[in-house]
Amino acid sequence: MGKKSSLRVIPVKVEPVSSLTAAERTAVLEVCARLKPLAGALIPILHGVQGALGYVPKDAVPLIAAELNLSRADVHGVVSFYHYFRNEAPGRHVVHVCRAEACQSVGAVALEAHAKKSLGIDFHETTTDGAISLEPVYCLGNCSLGPSIMVDKQLQGRVSPKRFDELMVQARASS
């Protein structure tokens, strides 16, 4: 092609400006490369990025968009639609507190108030020592043994305020 045409085609790939560290960038690109072949790859990729980094950094969005040949708006739209994806780094542990009806019937409203008060934060916030992020969740599928919370990926049932405090002490003690 180059020989016949007098026009030189210079391939240009615009690299989005980014505040990601080299390691973060590598992690995002690795996830994209691995999962891109999947049909409907965007959500698996976002899970992959959040799994690797703990969140989907704002500056990962243009990178993922470029890799999947989507617009940044497309990717941002998906990230922001789903409650699970976060664009702020979480604390060392993420605690999900169930707000749904079955847990309400056995004291979830009081537990939620206790959790916010004892940690000194609201939902979607992280304690000042960086240990715990608090999130609401709508059903953990433990409706006969509520109130329920999930500490990282471990379900806990029959969580009284006292038990909540114990679990937070345990979480803070672990890495």
Next chain:
Amino acid sequence: MSRTRIFVSRDAAAQGVGANQVADEISREATQRGIDIELVRNGSRGLLWLEPLVEVETAAGRMAYGPVTTDKVAGLFKADFMRGQPHALNLGLTEEIPYLKKQERLTFARVGVTDPRSLEDYLDHEGYRGLKAALALEPAAIVTMVTDSGLRGRGGAAFPTGIKWKTVLATPADQKYIVCNADEGDSGTYSDRMIMEGDPFVLIEGMTIAGLAAGATRGFIYLRWEYPDAHAALEAAIAAANQAGYLGDNILGSGKSFHLEVRLGAGAYICGEETSLLESLEGKRGQIRYKPPLPAIAGLFAKPTVINNVISLASVPIILDRGAEYYRNYGVGRSRGTLPIQLTGNIKRGGLIEKAFGVTLRELLYDYGGGSLSGRPIRAVQVGGPLGAYMPESQFDTPLDYEEFAKIGAMLGHGGIVVFDDTVDLAAQARYAMEFCAIESCGKCTPCRLGSTRGVEVIDRLVAGQDAAKQEIVLRDLCNTMIQGSLCALGGLTPYPVISALNHFPQDFAKQRAAKAAV
């Protein structure tokens, strides 16, 4: 002498009350005493108030002890529980516990019995007999069998499963899909979770049969992220099934192929709605689609798609194995077969009860459930998830049957029953229903997106007594708009808990006014 088998559930609900620690303690104690045991991490029997439940295999059958805490383990060994000896926690033979004995376990036949990670165990307990029967049939014959069984969608909408399959079979395409809706977001439900954790192979078998019936070679399980244990169980089972030739390019040498993968959701209630789920699987925002076209004609990636709930698909193997008639003989009216009921919330004996349709709420709440956990009178139950009606005691004699529930403006949904005692404030529950809809609305249609937020505001004004009579008119009118004008069930059903609370418990909406008047 062979090693004694001890069962401690791996189910997430059991883990949540300490099953892992109990299992570790049993292993440690056995090692210390020089006793050789085989510790099996089974699914849960569904007797959740007895978790962590420990079972020991004896000559007479499996003996149950529960709820066991780590500090009780040494005492159990001392009492020789290994030979099923008496102990304060001894519950007798598991199968003789009335809660379990009175059930009709078809779909859940193996849950709690087998090791969910063992394909061998599955095969030893009648596993994959449905698939073998299906492989000998023409696709149309499989569809007929499912239609004749009377099986209706267990996700909540209760659409006949066989009809969906028939449409996909009749629609020619180069690629078709089987999608399992495992986005079990309704509060008060966990039967999908329990079966995926406790017997993942039965779901895989059901989906494979659906693939044969509809001519689909690829399947997806759309699983909510909140179920990490189910995810691990499914991945392990899919790997084992692929390895043994039950999935893949040449299923049991038949020349038929079926490939299955799990995809995780990301915390959006709306993705339990089938078209929203398909959008999400395609990697997009989970916004619902207009229907038609039906997913059976143009579903995932615009190809014909069977989309069924976990329990619907997991009920297929037994239908293929035992025949349509066998399944159909359970149930009442047009509700055939069994329903895995989840008795939850403020209830003394909460758990999973698989029963033929026709059992009444009262039997479930008092005979099975033993009344409220708090010991206070049961004031209301919500059946069918966050979009289900609040039912007062006067409706507790309603039999569990899709049509009987529809008659009184209620719905069975996915079979979840949430119990509330007399401390419940139904005005607060009605407000929560609107709040939940506002948080989870996909935003596509106005009645749901805006109606839910306006609903919260109107309820607040009504409860505060600002022009109460007028607010009630506005609220009912708003609910009517949402019911008539919403695109899908989220906006269309959110008014049910609201209206039922308003109709059956009007005093809860007038409490603040009454208190003010008294001052």
